Amino acid sequence: MATITAADVKQLREKTGAGMMECKNALVSSGGDFTAAEKLLKEKGLAAIEKRSNRATNEGKIFTRIKDDGSEAVLLELASETDFVARNPDFTALGASLAEKILEKGYTEINDELKAMVTELATKIRENMSLKRIKTLRASSHEYLTQYVHGDGNIGVVVKIGAEKEEALKNEALKAFAFNIALHIAAFNPLALSQDRIDKAWLKEQEDIFRKQMEQDESMQGKPANVTENILKGKVRKLLKEICLLDQGYVKDEKLSVTQALAEISRQAGSAVTIVDYAYYKVGSGDA
Secondary structure, three states, rough: OOOHHHHHOOOOOOOOOOOOHHHHHHHHOOOOOHHHHHHHHHHHHHHHHHHHHOOOOOEEEEEEOOOOOOOEEEEEEEEEHHHHHOOOOOHHHHHHHHHHHHHHHHHOOOOOHHHHHHHHHHHHHOOEEEEEEEEEEEEEOOOEEEEEEOOOOOOOEEEEEOOOOOHHHHHHHHHHHHHHHHHHHHHHHOOOOOOOHHHHHHHHHHHHHHHHHHOOOHHHHHOOHHHHHHHHHHHHHHHHHHHHHOEEEOOOOOEHHHHHHHHHHHHHOOOOOOEEEEEEEEEEOOOO
């Protein structure tokens, strides 16, 4: 029978994350064969994960990454069962590695390679994890990408800014504005960039809700139809102003709308500046 040393147990524990006794027993069972012991522990870990696979993964972190050349950004949600695991350095390292891999390979959807990276850590930590969603944004030579992650990773935002003149993208005031828009989105979570991007069916549903509320409001009884319609239109306008990014009060100066702030930064940068697109993720708010 092979001699199992404390150093062997320690080495196996560091590689697999399993307990000391588990590592010792695995080495004994495999006759001191380190590779076989590692495989045995991994199989046990996979079995443990399988048992926990129906447990909810409502904790986790949002990760962002922008390519060094600024041409592409990724936003992803990596989920776990507990906040304790979400704060684990290995979990954080995995999120960063996933973001790097997605950009390196040009992935736009979750695939088996990414799932395998998650499973490897899950078997080590023995907790259910999942890569819930990913979003990539690509930038042309006239576009600039910036990112923001709030707090411990509960919210993440990527913003794409466009400039009519490419040289304007080097303007420090424009870069600061882009980052402030990311902060704004993290704070206010607009439903859409602009009114023309609001889903028509959703907007009709809100109108119907307002109309029903007005029908049940005693103060509205007996008012002429044209008056009630104008009141309804006013409610819809107010709603759109609240949920559309371009109509919201700018986070750095709420006396200005985001549209007005865009006009000011366009003047400073010497080029027409637009918010082209953005992505917002919050832990636990996406599809499982």
